[in-house]
Amino acid sequence: MEREEAEKRVLDAAEELFYGQGIRAVGMDAIRSASGVPLKRLYQLFPSKDALIEAYLRRRDARWLSELARYVETTESPTQRILAVFDWLSRWFSEPGFRGCGFINSFGEMGATSPAVAGMAKAHKQAFRHYVADLVAAAEVPDRLTDHLVLLAEGAMTTAAIHGSPEPARQAKDAARTLLQTSTRPRPGRGA
Structure with missing residues (x-):
């Protein structure tokens, strides 16, 4: 072989x-x-099992981020791309065997005892945040929305895993849409 x-x-x-x-x-x-x-x-x-766990998480990270980006890139409008993140989450949550975020699960199991797992989970979440930050920048909405949108997505992941439903993705998308509609980027030269 x-x-x-x-x-x-x-x-x-x-x-x-x-x-x-x-x-x-x-x-x-x-x-x-x-x-x-x-x-x-x-x-x-x-x-070792630790080496296998790390390889599993590296592969999962690369695939997850790639699949998300590939889906989001099919949307043309920068603002709609942000909302497409939640559509992709809904599709993921609807997959048979969905058990939540593999990184949240791994961190919950081993984060306190495995610095490698904790670091990989943190790196994955930072990569996701950077991805969302790039979408926010392209949509020309306030940078502060990045963390709000990431929290909506992360909360949807956890809630969907607990309830076994894709519904949290729709709810998070509705909240994201409201944030986007009510937020405007300050114009240069205008005081806040």
Whole structure:
């Protein structure tokens, strides 16, 4: 089995099991069984469970941000792109097996004991914030909306996971629309 293929199979299995059952609940034997990669080969690819967890989170981060951006970029209006974030969240929340944000879940499980997991969760959330900040800048609305919009999205992720419904994405989108409609960027030369 080629290294690339074996690594993909292990990461696919790890993602399904870690996300579906929780990181602590899944051992390397379960990853071996689900991936079909012999345990010796698995440990050659990922010398420890911690190394596998980090690889899982790196891959999840890249894919999540890429899928979000790809969806949002199909919208032409800068303001509508901000709202498209919430449409994408609704689609994600509606997927079978949705269990919330993998980074929030990982941080909740291991953030207090794993600086690597805590750091990766923080980096993922910062990358999402930077993405939203870029959308806000392009829409020419006040920069202060960035944190408001991020909190709406993060709150929707958590609420959707708890309630098992995509409805929080719609509610967050409605709140985001209100924020966008009632906010204006100060014009240069005018005092606030």
